[in-house]
Structure formats: C-alpha cells, structure tokens
Amino acid sequence: MTGPSSLTARVLLLATLWSGLALVVIALVISALYRQSAERAFTDLLRAQLYNVINSVSIGEGNNLAGNPQLGDLRYSQPETGWYWIIEPLGTFAAAPLSSPSLGVSKIAVPSILNVPFNNRYERFYPVVDAFGNNVLVAETEVVLDSQGRAARFRVAGNLDAMEEDIATFNRSLYIALVVFGLGSLVVNGGAILFGLQPLDRARRALERIRRGDAERLEGEFPREVLPLVNEINALIESNRRIVDRARMQVGNLAHSLKTPLAVLLNEARSLEATQGELMRSQAEAMQAQVQSYLNRARIAAQRESVLVRTEVEPVLERLVRVMRRLNPEREFNLSVSPGAVLAMEQQDVEETVGNLLENAARFCRTGVWLRVAAAAGPPAGEPADTIRRTWLEVVVEDDGPGLEPGQLGEATKRGRRFDESRPGAGLGLSIVSEIAGEYQGSFELQRSEKGGLRATLLLPSVTKDVA
Template identity: 75%
Template sequence: MRNRLPRLKLGPSSLTARVLLLATLWSALALVVISIVISQLYRQSAERAFTDLLRAQLYNVINSITIGDDNQLSGSPQLGDLRFSQPETGWYWIIEPLGTFAARPLSSSSLGTSNISVPSILAVPFNNRYERFYNATDAYGNNVLVAETEVVLDGEGRAARFRVSGNLSVVEEDIQTFSRSLYIALAVFGLGSLIVNGLAILYGLQPLDGARRALDRVRRGEVERVEGQFPREIMPLANDINALIESNRRIIERARMQVGNLAHSLKTPIAVLLNESRAVEKVQSDLVRSQAEGMQSQVQSYLNRARIAAQRDSLLARTEVEPVLERLVRVMRRLNPDKEFHLYVAPQGIGLAMEQQDVEETIGNLLENAAKFCKTAVWVTAVPGPAPAGAEGDSARRPWIEMAVEDDGPGLEPDEIREALKRGRRLDESKPGAGLGLSIVREIVTEYQGALELSRGERGGLRARLTLPAVTKDVAHS
C-alpha cells in the first residue's frame, strides 16, 4: 500500500471532513477561551500590581511628612517618578490636615491648583488596614485610581489625610499591549496547531483510506479479498469482511450447485414426458407437450429467480459491459450477415452489478428479437442513466446504467407491447420462437430491481430500454 495521504471528499458523509471540522471548531473555541482567560488573569494581576505600587508610594509619602516647629506640614516626598512633577499626568500626591489641625495642605507639583474629589466613607469604606481605593476623574479628564489613608502625625492627635493617585491609562495600555502580543502568539500557535492536527488526522485516517481502496477493488471485481497491511484496530474489520465474502461465495456456489442439481433432476422427467407425448393421440399429445413445455419454462424461470436472488447483492456479481456487448454483437453479425449492428458504450469501463450470464441472456434475447423484425439495422447503446421510476432509499441513490436495443422494423403499438410482455405470447406466428424472450428479460430485470420499457424508437421500430444496477462507485478510485 502506497504511503501517501488520503484524498479528501468533503461532505456530510466524509469521516475525514467531520474530524477536521470538529478538531478545527474545538481548537478555535479552546484558543478563544484561553485568550480570554489569560487576558483576564493578566488584567487582575496588572491591577493588583498597580494597587500595590500606589500603596507603596502612599507610605513613602507618609514617611516623608512631619509637623514643623511652625505647626505646619513639612517634607518633600521623593517618589522617584518624574510624572509626579509633570502637570496633567494623573500622578499626584495630596496631604490634607483633618479636624482642628489648621495647617496648609501639601500636594505634588503635577496637581497644580486643582484637586480630586473625595467620596464619602459610606460610599467607599476603609478596609481592615484603614486604607481605601477608589476611581476618580481629575480636572484634566484622566481616569485615576486613588489610594487613601488617614494618619495621626504626633502625640497631640493631629492627623492628616494622605492620597496618592496613578493614571489608569498606564494599566490599560499595558494590558492592551500584552493582549495584542497574546492574540498574535495564540493565532500563530492556533494556525500551526490546525495544520499539525490536520496532518495528524489525515495520517491517522490513512489506514481507513487504504481499507476503502481495498474494498473498492473488491467492489470493482479486481480482487476477491480485502488485501493490505492494516493497523490492529482495522485488521479485525478487514478479516470479518473477508470472512463475509468467503461465506457469501460458498453460499452462492452451494446455491448454484443445488440449482444445477434440481435442473438436472427435472430435465430427464420432463424430457420423458415430451417423448411419451409423441406416442399418444394428437389431442392428448398436444396437451401433454404444452403442459410439459410450460413446466419446463416455469422450472427454468424459478430456478433463475432463485439463482439471481442468491447473488443479487453479492460483491462478486460484477460484469463489465463493453466486452459482453461486443461479443453478443459479433455473434449476431455472423448469424445475420445481411443486417447491420451498431454498438455505442460510454464511458469505457462501466460495469453492471449482475452475473455475466444474466446480462448475456437479457441482451441476447433483445438482440434476437431486434434481428428478427428489423429491416436493415439494430442499434445497441449503454450509458449511465437515472434510477428507475419508483426507486427509493439506497436503490434511488445507487448508480444505474441505461441500455437500449432499437431496430428499424415495424415496431409495436401500445396494446401490442402489453401483449408481447405476457409469457408465451407471439404477435407474429411467422417468426420462430416460443414467445418467452421478452417475459424472461422482464423477469431477470425485475429480480435485479431494474426496469424494462418498450416503446417506438426514433427510427420507427421497437426500442427496448433497460435500467440495470451499475457497479457501486460510492468509494472513490485510488
């Protein structure tokens, strides 16, 4: 078996397409969820780190402030960040005396003459560390996070409110930068994963494609067993299929043998009856002979039905159309040198899901009738066609072949066509035959679930159109 990736047949019935679709959807959903989760986790981490930074800066400010001899707040916090000295940055520190402590407030140079509103304690209460954090908007439109606490500065109980704010745009920009990098990385990873998953799925399903091709070769009649090296998960299936094929072959052979034995056992008694009928008076002779011939035709008919029913759904019942038709036409040309026989088969290689002897008997009967009644020529065609009328389910979906035998003779009227299909009826007694040809054709076609239609052809003669089951092509050729 060649080591290559299987060809995809994308559709609702394709296992490869289903697995690829589910793997793609799952991978895409997983990557989206992962990106959202990681982004949210990073946001929480960034916001927590920003809060910790403001808390550290708040306590740096507290440690930098004292009450001077003039009972005023004094000190110059050095936070190591130039944004506290640049205006309108959103980075501020503010110190406001509380209660009876009548000192001047202090603030960073970045705040200028503006201020930040303070929410009530009821709206934003202090935590157990006597800190509170809240969002606010400064006079310049910056969204800031404020860290606030109140501290007693000396033994006299004089206290002040300390606030430090940071611009939230820093956090948002950091989160957006991280998210963009994350999305790009996950997109590249996801695309790579989809490619790797697709290749892995194709490689993993390759044995199934090999089994499909092996089964297709059996369907086309190229081999009689499913052959190839398969993984241990598929090998039992291949073995079971081979066992089923072998069992089916034995059943068919046994049925054929029993049919032959029955035909042989009945042939002699019927022949004896026909011979003995000649020794009696003509009236009784005709009666016995007609009944014996009827028995003979009925036995042969039901034996054919039993044989066809036993092999109709067999994988081994396969016949290539063109060689059989060419052989039949060649025989008819030798038997009828004064007649022309035209054959057209397209495309080449089409096959019927029928036993060869049934194909030969069906088309042979039609060719004999056409040769009897044609003026100069007979036309035989075989092309793919639609399912017969009334076909349902699997029969309607399977492929069919339309075969036609047409002559340029006098043709038949609708009433004559209905009469011709009756067993033993002969519309023209001047022609040889027992009147069984068309009825046999119809019985064989019916057993294969096909259809026979008689009509007047374009050349004026009788046109017999057969719809017969084709070799199943639901599995692509390798």
C-alpha cells in the same frame, strides 16, 4: 439536523470546536488573572508611594508642613497626568497643604468615611475623576506627625487609564498568540486526524478493488483497532461466496433432475398423434421454459448481493452479434458499446437478456438491428438512490420492423403473450428479459423506435472503474 457524513470532517469539526472553546476559556481566564494581578500591583504601588510621601514630610519652622517627596516618577511633576500626591492638615492644625506639581491648583474630591471606610490598616482606596477627566485611584491614610497630636491626611493618586491601557496591550498580545497557536493546532490536529484515519481509507480502497473485481478479499496491513472490522468483512465475503456456490450447485442439481423427465415427455409427445402430440409438446416446452425461468430467478436472487459479480460488456455482446450475423446473414447488425463498460451481472444473464432482445429484433426487422450500450444518468424511475455509489448502463436494441401498436407495448412483456402466431416462439422471451432486469433492480421498457420498429431499453446496474 444531521452532522457531517464524513468521519474525518466530523472528528476535525469536533476537535476544532473543542480547541476553539478551550482557547476562548483560556483567554478569558488568563485575562482575568492578569487584571487581578495588575490591579493588585497598582494598589501596592500606590501604597508604597503613599508611605514614601509620609516619610518625606514633617512639621518644620513656623508650624508648617515641610518636605519635598521624590517618588522617582516624572509623572508627578508633569501637569494633568493623573499622578498626584496631596498632604492636607487636619483638625486645629492650620498649616498650608502641600501637593505635587502635577496637580497644580486643582483639587480632588474626598468621599466621606461613611461611603468609603478605612480598612484594618487604616487605609482606604477609592476611584474618582480628577479635574482633567482622568480616572484615578486614590490611596489615602491619616497620620499623626508629632507629639502634640497634629495630624495630616496623605493621599496618592494614580491614573487608572494607564493600568487599563497596560491590560489592553497584554490582552491584544495574548489574543494574537492564542489565535496563532489555535491555527497551528488546527493544522496539526488536521494532519494527525488524517494520518490516524489512513487505515480506514486503505480499507475503503481495498473494498473498491473488490467491487471492481481486482481482488477477492481485503488485503494489507491494518492497525489493531481496524483489524477486527477487516476480518469480519473478509468472513462476510467468504460466506457470501459459499452461499452463491451452494445456490448454483442446487440450481444445477434441480435443472439436471428435471431435464430427463421433460425430455421423456417431449419424446413421448412426438410418438403420439398429431393433435395430442402437439398439445403435449407445447405444454412440455412451456414447462421447460417456466422451470428455466424460475431457476434463473433463484440463481440471480442467490448471487445478486455478491460484490464479485461483474461482466465485461463488449466481448459478450460482440460474441452475440457474431452468432446473430451467422444465423441471419441477410440482416445487418450494428453494435456500439462505451469503452470499459462493465455490468454488475452474471455473464449468462447478460447473454440471455440481450440475446432474447436480439433474437426478437432479428425475427421482425426488415433490414437491420441496432444495439447500443452507454452510461445512464440515474437509477430506474421510481427507485430510490442506492446507499452505496451505484452507476447504471443503458442497453438499447432497435429494429426497423413493423413494431407494435401503443396498446400492445404494455402487453408484450406478459408471460406467454404473442401477437404474431405465424412465427415460432412461446411468448416467453420478453417476459424473461423483464424478470431478469427486475431481479437486478433494473428496468425494461418497450417504445416505438425512430427507425420504424421496436425500441427495447434495458437499464442495468454497472460497475465503474473510475471510483473517486
């Protein structure tokens, strides 16, 4: 399972998860601490009330218990509240017991000392359910009331439901406050993360400007943490540019060194007898075409990875079409190009591929040639999608000539393959087109055209100016 691909989403998700976990732990800890504090305070209250009752009771006339405890809480006067005080004589002390008005004639069960023993202060606390269904906590002790050893059991009960309600109210307030704080923290964290990652977004936009050809290096102010990355990218671009320049220089040197020997061979071929001269001339021309083809492939391979290679399509194709119209005044050439189309190719490669297709179409058409360039839906069939965002252009050249038979379409792009020996040519044009398209990771396909002739389709990498 993979995480989010966006760095912003990943950091925001981790910050949200951590904040949520921290708030849950904080809520549980605070709630537990408050419960402990509430229970301790409840126990202390009952203990204080218990000793208030003890101090308010004595043995009066007739050896009866006398006293009227006033605990300052109306709940001890109201029935069925769960707040009671009870005084019961012990042993041979036969006085009548006393209890708060809230208890009425009901009684509260007393557990045995074995089950709930007294503590070192001779107190014990135990929960019970009263006759009215209230959960109460009882504080109990036994006190000797006079010098004759007469004693009584004193008990004070408090309603645990009141304490639980108080704890529940506190928890609700706590959870609401933490939720509000968590949402506020999420907004603040999101803003801080977006603000902190702005330099990376600026670097991305700077790279897009380079890819579109609007800049040659990353420029702008970047923080100390991002600056090493920017410097490395600029160094990589500069190294790439030097490699391309060096490859172009070597290609030019090789082409220049081979140009003179091939020209000498062609001149010598013209001075020989017809049969031998024609053979030597054709072989020299084939050598020349082969050398040019491999030089082109070497040049393309050297600069294919450059982020600065691009060609505006419309002016290049308009120029090619003007040349073809002058060379073939009896033919009609129709051009349709999507506005703003840019190919990620060298201009001379665009000219060579499309020029070969136009020349081939003009040679075999009856009345006209149609050239169309439009955006394509995806990469060539069988090719994986690029890890970078890449778009494609479809270049289509059609004619209304005789075309090719289905069995000939696959053979036409093979080097040196010709189907009409009556016309001039070396049979290399379509193979060169196919090779150049392949070097740019594109594709080249021949089909029957609806106009009756041949339909040549090039799928080539492009650069869009509308980068999201």
